[in-house]
Amino acid sequence: MAKMDFSADFLWGTATASYQVEGAAYEGGRGPCIWDTFSRRPGAVYAGENGNVACDQYHRYPEDIALMAELGFKSYRFSIAWPRIIPEGRGKVNPEGIAYYRRLCEELRKNGIHTCATIYHWDLPQPLQDEGGWTNRNITGAFKEYANVCYKELGDLVDMWITINEPFCVAYLGYLWGVHAPGERDQKKAMAAVHNVNMAHGIAVSEYRKTGLKAPIGITWNPNTPRAATSREEDKKAALISRAFNTEIFIFPCLGKGYPEHITKNFPDVIPLKEGDLEIIAQPIDFIGVNFYTESPEAADEKAPYKYTSKPSWQDTTAMGWPITPAGLERQLLWLTEISKGAFGKAEIPLYITENGCACDDIVTPAGRIHDKERIKYLQKHLAVCADVIKKGVPLKGYYVWSLLDNFEWAYGYAKRFGIIHVDFKTLKRTPKDSAYFLRDTIAGFADI
Ligand code: IFM
16 A cells, blocks of 8 residues: 655645634625626526635634644635735725734644735725726735735734735636626636736735745646647647646746746737836746646647647546646646746755645435545555655645635535535534545545555
8 A cells, every 4th residue: 555755844834714714794894806796797607606604704703713723724815805915906904804803813823834825816905996906017016015015913923924816817707707706708818817917916925025924935837748649640639728827927027937838929919018017027936836627638629719729638527617637737847847847047946745635415414423434545545646746846835735624615605515524514613534534534644645
């Protein structure tokens, strides 16, 4: 039986995001955000659900932290809600919002848990969206102001900073496909959002360096590094084009490589680039966060806007319908290691899996247990890849499971459960699933695969 070997300092964590777990949407001086608005749009979110109560972590964080500690987790990745800190997006700071995150971090530290804060995980203050949101270049000024407040007010309590979660989803799901807030479908706006998110990240990192704070700062991407559906040359090319639009467009400029050649050559006007922007974006980062769920096969398609399309998969799928592709994680981590080598003059940039996990149709037994064997299998397969790539030289330093709790899964509302802890959304009772015990044993060094 193979043993999963991870070093003693491997950072084991769980992850959540403010809108998905906090609730208390109308408490503590929080302003409105784009998900409050979007979830009121008929048909936008499954069953008209919203994050008004969610898991009520705003009030129940001590219980959640006690559970994390009991399971042996060493780090908690949470996000800071911009509308709690600066309710109007710019200007007046809300002391109650600051006080909440200070309490959260202090409780984590009291329990020996390292704090990993994401500055932006999609809850944009509505007043900023009213000015165009991520499509308006002025948002970078508002983000700079907000990030500085986070550094000043929470810098003594945060052990690791992530500027932005999944720029792909911010720009494309929000402004191209319209399935996430603010629900727009406009190619030109989406490309402006791509560039403004990249700019906001660079500005936030360069502001951070001025503070003198020493905790590492990075960004979390959800790279889509598809494989070619066949070995035909046109499909291999399609996979590369897909990677350029979905992944390299975010990663390359941040690593100082500029926008990918495929885009600058073939679609020269899509990015609203101004002189000096690439230098602003390319700030040295201390680590790369990777969110991985699945990988898709791509093929050429002359009729598609950028001439590629995803093909059907054969693998078992999760409750999201996403194929289970641990081999894709291996390909992706090796690729990321390769392309980030030497960036900013560093031999290597440490990688963290900042999200990995799956939605399952969990059943609570009459005895109140959740035997989520499918999730355990999913985690085992992906963790085996992690252990293996470390041996191959990938500088992987930690793994955060998505998610600590069942929570508000965006457009799917509460219908999809990603938690290792079950939440009864009527009573808000938390119950660790078998996968939580599997991770407990893995962290303690006893889980074999
Ligand atoms: O729930 C999301 C999370 O907010 C961002 N990454 C993907 C997760 C699962 O869809």
